[in-house]
Amino acid sequence: MFSSEGLSPTMEDYLLAAYSLEREKRVARPRDIGRRQKVAKSTVTAALQSLAGKGLINYEPYEMVTLTDEGRKQAEALIIRNRVLRDFLSSVLGLPSNEAGETACGMEHALKQETAERLVCFMAFLHHRMRSDPGWFDECRDCMERGIGGELSEGRVERYLRMLTEPERPGD
Numbered sequence: 001m002f003s004s005e006g007l008s009p010t011m012e013d014y015l016l017a018a019y020s021l022e023r024e025k026r027v028a029r030p031r032d033i034g035r036r037q038k039v040a041k042s043t044v045t046a047a048l049q050s051l052a053g054k055g056l057i058n059y060e061p062y063e064m065v066t067l068t069d070e071g072r073k074q075a076e077a078l079i080i081r082n083r084v085l086r087d088f089l090s091s092v093l094g095l096p097s098n099e100a101g102e103t104a105c106g107m108e109h110a111l112k113q114e115t116a117e118r119l120v121c122f123m124a125f126l127h128h129r130m131r132s133d134p135g136w137f138d139e140c141r142d143c144m145e146r147g148i149g150g151e152l153s154e155g156r157v158e159r160y161l162r163m164l165t166e167p168e169r170p171g172d
Contacts, residue, residue: 009055009109012078013037018057018065019075024100027064081116082108087123094144 004032007015017036021028034044053061065076082104087127089100111119130137143156 007074011047011050012109014044014077015051015056015067016078018048018051019067019072019079022065022067027066029064034063036117078108079107084116084120084123085111088119091123092126094141149164 014033018028021032021036025032030044030048031041033048036043037047039042041092048057048059048065051057052073055068056074056157058066058068074165084102085107086097086100089095090097093100095103126137
């Protein structure tokens, strides 16, 4: 559901550039992809050949680039993965929108499919719970906003960090 099936972070970025240009202009030109990625034409050509070889785009030299159905599916999965991370970073951790966006872009490439699926389940649960009983989460957010040295978090953080420094038991 959220997999980019073996693409490197760089190839994911090229796929997303082609996807967004195709949505904006109906097709993506290699030079527009190069501008968006801020790379030389030869670099774009190699990336497009790689994506075409994986069946994610339709590409011929000097022609427009379009995504295949599989390429579109993978690009949309990457976008959802990014949005889930941004939502977690802004809604749960309370990061400002621009910082959440930048951080999500860095994290999205490392997020494995199973982890992404678990995060989606967690966020769905959390959003439901926040609507039905927001009080517990308000206390959590207050703890985070006051920081590690804050009066609400002090004992909790110390206990948690102490738990993490204890030796792991077999089966943990």
